[in-house]
């Protein structure tokens with residue numbers, strides 16, 4: 001129940017941020033219904049969720065309901081999606097988007113490192129941050145597929161947004177650009193040279209900081225970490241913004257801050273190196 005409430009409240013916050021009041025009202029209704037003797041849905045039941053989301057999106061159209069609907073239809077893991085929209089995740093993506101907007105309202109080439117489902121794109125769009133291209137790099141093949149086919153399918157044409165399945169530690173960097181291997185529809189691999197003016201990594205707790213020191217472009221770099229040390233995949237958490245600054249040595253810092261979330265803290269640095 002607690003984890004179900006977590007993503008329903010996360011979606012509630014997301015719709016508040018994007019201004020979809022009807023969808024927000026549905027989330028409030030769904031939250032209340034979970035306390036009933038016979039809740040209207042079992043949120044981890046695939047068939048039930050397809051029907052339920054199918055109904056909601058008729059009354060409160062929103063691209064996130066379309067994403068949920070397709071995700072459940074394709075049979076992907078419900079828990080992972082719900083984790084992606086947990087309150088802490090939503091709040092953190094709103095936080096980074098709002099700070100990035102203060103720096104620039106347009107970025108030419110954005111790279112999302114360990115970008116998961118590329119969901120940050122939704123939050124940038126909601127604030128009217130424009131971009132020419134987004135490339136999301138993640139070593140989980142499913143994450144890339146879910147980004148291309150479900151979360152960002154509306155941007156796949158001409159690869160306005162495209163995923164790359166790669167360990168970010170293996171991405172080759174030159175003085176002015178990095179080389180990202182992308183896969184065409186026919187399975188052929190194609191190397192794209194990307195001079196990113198914005199590089200985002202909201203998953204720095206998942207890896208050593210080696211990738212940071214390889215980046216050679218003069219990009220804006222935005223990173224997040226947290227103090228959730230007890231999660232096995234979190235091999236590089238931080239205890240404070242100062243310890244984060246010691247790990248990631250920026251030449252110039254535009255923003256630094258920490259946020260109290262629900263039972264943990266998230267830290268953020270935005271700057272240039």
Ligand SMILES: C[S@@+](CC[C@H](N)C(=O)[O-])C[C@H]1O[C@@H](n2cnc3c(N)ncnc32)[C@H](O)[C@@H]1O
Pocket residue numbers: 089092113114115116117137138139140143166167168169202203204206207
């Ligand atoms: C589950 S998300 C965690 C959420 C993260 N804190 C955020 O807010 O975006 C972490 C993502 O990092 C990816 N990842 C971890 N290490 C990676 C690496 N070395 N290269 C590429 N992707 C990586 C995982 O596959 C996963 O999709």
